[in-house]
Amino acid sequence: MANPNSTVDAVDDTDRRDFITVAAGAFAAIGLGPLVWPMLDQMNPDASALALGSVEIDLSPIAVGQAITIMWRGKPIFIRNRAEGEIQAAETTQISALPDRFARNENLSEDAPAVDRNRAGEGHENWLVVIGICTHLGCIPRGQRVGDSKGEFGGWFCPCHGSHYDTAGRIRKGPAPRNMEVPPYTFLSDTRIKIG
Amino acid sequence: MAHKSNYVPHSAFEKWLDERLPVVRLMKDQFIDFPTPRNLNYWWTFGGILIFCLIAQIMTGVVLAMHYVANEALAFQSIEHIMRNVNWGWLIRYTHAVGASMFFAAAYLHMFRGLYYGSYKAPREILWILGVVILLLMIATSFMGYSLPWGQMSFWAVTVITNLFSSFDSVIPGLGTRIVQWVWGGFSVGNPTLNRLFSLHYLLPFMIAGVVALHIWALHVPGNNNPTGIDVKRSSEALPFHPYYSIKDGFALAVFAIVFAAFVFYAPNYLGHSDNYIPADPLVTPTHIVPEWYFLPFYAILRAIPSKLFGVVGMFGAIAVLFVVPWLDSSPVRSLRYRPLLKPFFWAFVATCVVLGYLGAMPPEGIYLLSARLATFYYFAFFLVVLPVVGRVETPTQMPGSITEDIMSNEQRRRAALEGGTPSGAPAAPEKR
Numbered sequence: 001m002a003n004p005n006s007t008v009d010a011v012d013d014t015d016r017r018d019f020i021t022v023a024a025g026a027f028a029a030i031g032l033g034p035l036v037w038p039m040l041d042q043m044n045p046d047a048s049a050l051a052l053g054s055v056e057i058d059l060s061p062i063a064v065g066q067a068i069t070i071m072w073r074g075k076p077i078f079i080r081n082r083a084e085g086e087i088q089a090a091e092t093t094q095i096s097a098l099p100d101r102f103a104r105n106e107n108l109s110e111d112a113p114a115v116d117r118n119r120a121g122e123g124h125e126n127w128l129v130v131i132g133i134c135t136h137l138g139c140i141p142r143g144q145r146v147g148d149s150k151g152e153f154g155g156w157f158c159p160c161h162g163s164h165y166d167t168a169g170r171i172r173k174g175p176a177p178r179n180m181e182v183p184p185y186t187f188l189s190d191t192r193i194k195i196g
Numbered sequence: 197m198a199h200k201s202n203y204v205p206h207s208a209f210e211k212w213l214d215e216r217l218p219v220v221r222l223m224k225d226q227f228i229d230f231p232t233p234r235n236l237n238y239w240w241t242f243g244g245i246l247i248f249c250l251i252a253q254i255m256t257g258v259v260l261a262m263h264y265v266a267n268e269a270l271a272f273q274s275i276e277h278i279m280r281n282v283n284w285g286w287l288i289r290y291t292h293a294v295g296a297s298m299f300f301a302a303a304y305l306h307m308f309r310g311l312y313y314g315s316y317k318a319p320r321e322i323l324w325i326l327g328v329v330i331l332l333l334m335i336a337t338s339f340m341g342y343s344l345p346w347g348q349m350s351f352w353a354v355t356v357i358t359n360l361f362s363s364f365d366s367v368i369p370g371l372g373t374r375i376v377q378w379v380w381g382g383f384s385v386g387n388p389t390l391n392r393l394f395s396l397h398y399l400l401p402f403m404i405a406g407v408v409a410l411h412i413w414a415l416h417v418p419g420n421n422n423p424t425g426i427d428v429k430r431s432s433e434a435l436p437f438h439p440y441y442s443i444k445d446g447f448a449l450a451v452f453a454i455v456f457a458a459f460v461f462y463a464p465n466y467l468g469h470s471d472n473y474i475p476a477d478p479l480v481t482p483t484h485i486v487p488e489w490y491f492l493p494f495y496a497i498l499r500a501i502p503s504k505l506f507g508v509v510g511m512f513g514a515i516a517v518l519f520v521v522p523w524l525d526s527s528p529v530r531s532l533r534y535r536p537l538l539k540p541f542f543w544a545f546v547a548t549c550v551v552l553g554y555l556g557a558m559p560p561e562g563i564y565l566l567s568a569r570l571a572t573f574y575y576f577a578f579f580l581v582v583l584p585v586v587g588r589v590e591t592p593t594q595m596p597g598s599i600t601e602d603i604m605s606n607e608q609r610r611r612a613a614l615e616g617g618t619p620s621g622a623p624a625a626p627e628k629r
Contacts, residue, residue: 074384
């Protein structure tokens with residue numbers, strides 16, 4: 001305890017106490033950090049979710065103009081065998097007409113432009129593979145089934161908040177900010193595809 | 197209102213307890229003797245009704261949790277199990293589901309009352325802010341509770357609302373996606389999501405109860421506002437809470453309970469959506485996603501703004517703006533009774549909220565979208581333009597000097613009307629002089 005009669009001692013004591021307070025606070029913070037992080041990180045996708053690797057699909061039963069939906073990592077994947085007219089419509093669309101000018105294709109670099117050949121694979125122009133989730137708020141757009149509304153651009157239409165996608169899965173009209181994403185995939189043969 | 201304690205411990209035990217934990221004294225001072233303005237009308241009964249709602253939700257909820265299974269494969273079936281097999285399960289679940297709607301109905305009326313009579317003004321700013329905090333907690337709790345049956349509406353409501361966080365991608369690329377996957381515990385809404393929503397749905401009501409305790413504490417420091425907005429000046433202008441207001445609140449609660457019971461027994465699904473009786477299907481989005489009625493105005497604001505990020509900002513801003521209402525309103529007069537200029541703006545605001553609720557249920561196109569944009573504009577303009585400006589330019593009408601004066605002039609008017617003549621000693625129709 002400080003001697004109340006000695007002002008010099010009291011001043012020294014205050015400085016020491018400041019140091020001890022700051023040091024104790026700093027150590028408490030350092031100790032708290034490693035305790036808080038597991039509490040937060042436990043909510044991230046766990047090992048079993050990360051392990052849901054890849055799926056292989058046989059494309060041969062899908063006729064021209066047809067589309068199928070398969071599940072990959074809990075998400076719907078749209079695979080459409082595009083008709084000639086649909087490919088042409090997608091290819092002739094000017095980049096300047098697109099709200100999102102990036103291809104959003106995980107097989108390409110991030111800044112690849114959203115031209116049709118960057119959305120569908122080279123040599124496989126008829127096959128469009130996209131994650132079938134509206135980039136606005138995560139609804140599943142319509143347009144996979146025969147009777148569905150395909151929107152104003154012949155691709156997909158999201159009923160939740162009215163986003164229209166074209167035949168390359170690119171956003172054309174409505175609140176969605178981005179093109180539907182192209183998942184990582186490879187053609188194993190002309191009629192077999194591996195996603196993931 | 198600070199007042200002298202009237203508690204006198206009688207028995208030796210009461211005395212012994214009072215010296216160690218004066219909880220009986222606290223209850224007597226705050227909930228029996230508490231001086232309450234004598235002129236409160238029925239709009240002041242919603243506080244008590246809301247406490248009833250919170251207790252009812254917690255009690256029925258605890259029972260439901262004894263039978264519910266938070267697993268994506270079993271949740272939907274466990275709800276049907278509660279409805280068909282559990283003794284009285286249908287009653288408890290319908291009470292809980294309808295109870296959420298009744299809770300919000302009462303909370304909204306409570307808030308409109310606070311806005312009308314200026315209950316947010318000094319010295320009750322903290323009281324008002326705590327109320328907004330309770331509203332936010334109620335919104336989070338009811339949203340999580342709605343997800344638990346794991347029907348189509350549950351699943352897609354969770355998908356759409358959690359995806360709101362992905363709008364942060366347009367601020368820092370990748371941030372929004374990381375947050376959303378952290379919330380989901382996966383790459384899509386799934387079992388981990390359902391499990392954590394259940395855990396938090398059980399936690400938040402107790403946090404609400406905690407903030408309610410602070411809300412009542414903050415109420416009991418300055419005491420109740422009243423329809424005149426004039427402070428209590430004499431002890432004769434206040435009455436002890438019990439029996440005067442315990443009876444009044446009790447009567448209002450009984451009437452409220454009749455409406456509550458009418459829904460539970462005669463229209464238990466009227467306020468819900470039939471699509472939620474279809475099990476969740478991650479491959480099919482319902483054509484028409486609508487939230488519960490009490491979220492419709494906010495949903496309309498979200499959809500009215502043609503940008504993902506700003507739609508989200510607008511929706512949360514609609515609640516955030518309430519926090520600063522005490523400082524936006526520039527008028528020193530509390531009650532709208534004496535604010536002729538603000539009154540029509542206030543009723544237009546109430547109508548706007550109702551219209552937004554209607555538009556939130558309509559498809560976002562054509563005239564609906566245009567109306568929603570106009571209504572969203574007025575919603576914010578009321579707070580950010582009307583409240584600050586009107587208070588500066590308005591001339592308030594003549595206010596009575598005190599609560600007593602207000603009561604006396606009402607009494608004179610009533611007598612004059614009864615006798616069909618002029619009361620002696622009072623000017624005829626003083627407001628027309």
